[in-house]
Amino acid sequence: MPPNATGTSPLLAGRVIAVTGASKGIGWALVQALAAAGATVIGGARNVTGLEVRGATFLPLDVTDEASVNAFAGAAIQTGVDSLVNNAGVGSFVPVQDITPQEYHRVMDTNVLGTLLVTRALIGHFQARYVGGQTSSLVNITSDVSARTFANGALYTASKYAQRAITQALAHEGHSYGLRVTEIRPGKVDTYFGGSVQGEPHKAAWLRPEDVAQAALYALGAPSHARIDEILLHPTTQDVAF
Numbered sequence: 634m635p636p637n638a639t640g641t642s643p644l645l646a647g648r649v650i651a652v653t654g655a656s657k658g659i660g661w662a663l664v665q666a667l668a669a670a671g672a673t674v675i676g677g678a679r680n681v682t683g684l685e686v687r688g689a690t691f692l693p694l695d696v697t698d699e700a701s702v703n704a705f706a707g708a709a710i711q712t713g714v715d716s717l718v719n720n721a722g723v724g725s726f727v728p729v730q731d732i733t734p735q736e737y738h739r740v741m742d743t744n745v746l747g748t749l750l751v752t753r754a755l756i757g758h759f760q761a762r763y764v765g766g767q768t769s770s771l772v773n774i775t776s777d778v779s780a781r782t783f784a785n786g787a788l789y790t791a792s793k794y795a796q797r798a799i800t801q802a803l804a805h806e807g808h809s810y811g812l813r814v815t816e817i818r819p820g821k822v823d824t825y826f827g828g829s830v831q832g833e834p835h836k837a838a839w840l841r842p843e844d845v846a847q848a849a850l851y852a853l854g855a856p857s858h859a860r861i862d863e864i865l866l867h868p869t870t871q872d873v874a875f
């Protein structure tokens with residue numbers, strides 16, 4: 634639905650939406666877009682020092698740490714959260730022979746366990762909302778490589794395949810308690826991903842974080858009777874990869 638004259642969106646204004654990985658890249662763009670649409674945003678990341686967006690509250694969050702997740706989720710529930718975007722993620726691109734247990738845990742604990750912990754911490758709340766007659770939404774930012782892989786991509790794509798499986802299983806479970814689940818699968822996005830810097834010249838033709846944020850807004854802002862199962866988006870110049 635288009636924004637109204639104030640710039641807010643009728644289906645997002647007044648909503649309360651939690652976003653993980655909110656400090657940079659896609660998450661940061663999403664916080665700004667949601668707040669501009671009139672939503673209240675609770676953004677979490679490990680480093681939230683100095684972050685300010687009108688309409689958003691930033692809380693420290695390490696998605697790999699259960700106590701940190703539960704504190705974040707508790708604050709979100711107290712604010713009346715109705716939607717969650719699992720966006721926090723890290724990359725790793727080395728040959729199989731170079732994957733150490735430490736690197737395995739860094740990637741899998743962030744991308745897979747993190748998604749599980751944050752989701753799990755809010756499911757009871759979403760179920761209670763349904764008993765009260767309200768639906769909820771959950772968006773997982775996975776990747777276009779949640780269903781294909783490539784050399785040096787074993788660990789990262791394993792984590793994204795796993796996120797896709799979790800997303801789809803949760804969709805099967807969640808429809809019975811009014812939870813709309815969406816997987817967003819971006820191709821290359823110009824962010825700080827993998828230790829890169831946003832705005833580097835070789836990334837000029839890539840998606841912008843704002844493009845992915847708009848996809849999430851579309852899913853979150855769909856009318857409550859409609860569920861967007863999956864969005865796959867690529868830069869125009871990236872080879873098509875379904």
Ligand SMILES: NC(=O)c1ccc[n+]([C@@H]2O[C@H](COP(=O)([O-])OP(=O)(O)OC[C@H]3O[C@@H](n4cnc5c(N)ncnc54)[C@H](OP(=O)(O)O)[C@@H]3O)[C@@H](O)[C@H]2O)c1
Binds near residue numbers: 818825827
């Ligand atoms: N960039 C791409 O080309 C691309 C393509 C497809 C999918 N994706 C996915 O998009 C998501 C966002 O990535 P991005 O490109 O925006 O990368 P980014 O610019 O590096 O941002 C990653 C965000 O995740 C947060 N984060 C990392 N580890 C965390 C942890 N343990 N707990 C809480 N927050 C954590 C970071 O904040 P702190 O460091 O402060 O914690 C940061 O806010 C990821 O899931 C990624 O896999 C990216």
